[in-house]
């Protein structure tokens with residue numbers, strides 16, 4: 001699409017309308033986890049070297065995530081908003097309505113018709129080196145890796161989707177620091193730990209942040225909000 005009228009007041013009004021509709025939708029359908037995952041999967045394909053991928057709406061071709069997230073009805077009501085902005089706004093609202101930090105949202109992302117090649121998102125069966133390969137490619141840091149992994153405070157894994165099963169925390173619709181507490185305490189064997197989650201306690205540099213976030217929820221919220229904003233703006237230059 002042509003230039004996005006981000007500074008245009010009509011577009012900003014549409015964004016505020018969509019924000020309200022997303023709050024209502026996410027609360028009534030309890031779909032915060034899949035909305036957050038949708039935003040992450042759209043953004044997490046970014047490659048800083050080639051400046052390809054990133055939050056550009058191309059995840060709309062992923063039927064499972066798109067339908068599961070029900071975002072189409074908000075798009076139908078606010079057709080001017082780009083998919084790229086809509087998905088990132090949905091991620092921000094999902095964190096907010098489940099009790100997480102407020103994340104600054106700047107509109108103006110453009111949509112791309114080109115989906116990046118498969119294999120840019122992390123593989124849950126791997127470890128710390130792989131996490132660094134993937135997140136450094138996006139231009140993100142060790143702190144971003146640990147803070148953003150805290151997104152697993154929401155939701156669960158489904159055997160038919162990923163082969164993994166279960167939730168990471170006892171209340172998967174509440175955004176808090178329990179993901180980090182459970183990683184350290186290992187008190188409930190029914191809670192899920194992916195190999196990439198376990199990697200965060202096995203790697204000493206990652207572990208420092210896990211320990212900080214487990215004991216200090218304010219520190220987690222502050223760092224999460226900053227890392228989530230970065231993720232949501234990869235390759236995006238505010239128009």
Ligand code: HEM
Pocket residue numbers: 032033034036037040122123124125131148149150151152154155156157158159161162163164194196
């Ligand atoms: C779910 C892997 C990072 C948010 C999942 C699932 C896997 C996975 C395997 C289960 C999917 C299913 O079976 O439905 C990973 C890996 C990551 C990562 C390997 C590397 C660090 C993130 C990040 C976020 C995130 C950065 C957001 C900030 C979520 C959410 C769900 C989820 C909210 C639950 C979805 C639902 O309940 O339907 N992830 N993830 N993940 N992931 Fe991640």
